[in-house]
Amino acid sequence: MKVAITGATGFVGSRLVERLQAQGHQPLILTRNRAAALRSFPNLEIVSYTPTESGSWQEAIAGCDAVVNLAGEPIAEHRWTPKQKQEILDSRKLGTQKIVEAIAQANPKPAVLVNASAIGYYGSSETATFDETSSSGNDFLAEVCQDWEAQAQKVKDAGVRLVILRLGIVLGNGGALAKMIPPFQLFAGGPLGTGRQWFSWIHRDDLVNLILFALTRPDMEGVFNATAPNPVRMSEFCQALGKVLSRPSWLPVPKND
């Protein structure tokens, strides 16, 4: 199977590429930074692209069996200035619009689009439980997820199967965990706020298995929460992390607004 992937150089995408290769599939990397992608994937087909603009890169989609759309400006790396918020939104909303445009124009078309979204779709609550039928929240991230998913939904007009995965926090070696560990190592770790916020998570390998499953199962279609079945409160998660690192988890850390 030939699989075009955006965001392939990221935390999730890089592991997906590894697994696809190990299974004998053919990943095609769409990236903004060809030189960096070549260093990560010296033996793979790499196409430079402009995520929010149409261009000749879109022709690369023709002949692919599937597309996995993971690209997006990182959420937690920079302060949310108005410019940064626009980048977070545009990279997902316009980026997905251009991918769907490319799929619609492709001849032959891929059979499936697997598109990332996030459980941020639901907003947050200390008491409510959310499943795929729950309505969306109304904070910034919830609105980004709605716009992101709305663009992906349009691929169905082209007769292409769509799987949207609403990702929980992805845990593995790197990613969110890499940002959470340093305060613990300095004996300063602990949850933000009350610690009662829910922490819905998924292991990176389970997520990659889910993406592979979605790619190969013609009967899988629609929106799925990509989370482990046992979410924990943030305080519980931090306690577990502190235990593993042999460090205390302090409660609470004042919220940084």
Ligand SMILES: NC(=O)c1ccc[n+]([C@@H]2O[C@H](COP(=O)([O-])OP(=O)(O)OC[C@H]3O[C@@H](n4cnc5c(N)ncnc54)[C@H](OP(=O)(O)O)[C@@H]3O)[C@@H](O)[C@H]2O)c1
């Ligand atoms: N990791 C999590 O805990 C988590 C949770 C919920 C949702 N998600 C979503 O799942 C997707 C994959 O997550 P990840 O952790 O693998 O992300 P990541 O490590 O931050 O990688 C995202 C990739 O997107 C591309 N990218 C970065 N900034 C961009 C921009 N401004 N415009 C267009 N493309 C950009 C980059 O690829 P190139 O430089 O090669 O173009 C990058 O490798 C993301 O959309 C993320 O929002 C992740």
